[in-house]
Amino acid sequence: MISITPAAARQIRQSAKQGRMEGMALRIAAQRNADGTIHYAMGFDDTGRDEDTRFTSEGIEIVVAPPSMPVLDGTVIDFVELEPGKFEFIFMNPNDANYKPPEASQGE
Secondary structure, three states: EEEHHHHHHHHHHHHHHHHHOOOOEEEEEEEEEOOEEEEEEEEOOOEEEEEEOOOOEEOOEEEHHHHHHHHOOOOOOEEEEEEEEEEEEEEOOOOOOOOOOOOOOOOO
């Protein structure tokens, strides 16, 4: 399964509205590169295929083709400010050898 944080869902909805693609599913793809890193792609898709795996997270319909599913299973997609004024989608993927889970904050 793939999950989307509330912040990522807001940005996806805003992008869909700006691109007049509301109501389309979000297609997510991933491919492992020769060096072990993972290349991700996202885009809106209104075609869908029978073999796709479908999820809904935070009200966003997600579609994934079979080759990407093993690489993406368990991934959480967030939208964060990496530098002041610079926001990006990030993929927290336990299938990525370089992934380190976020540490719990002191207040938890």
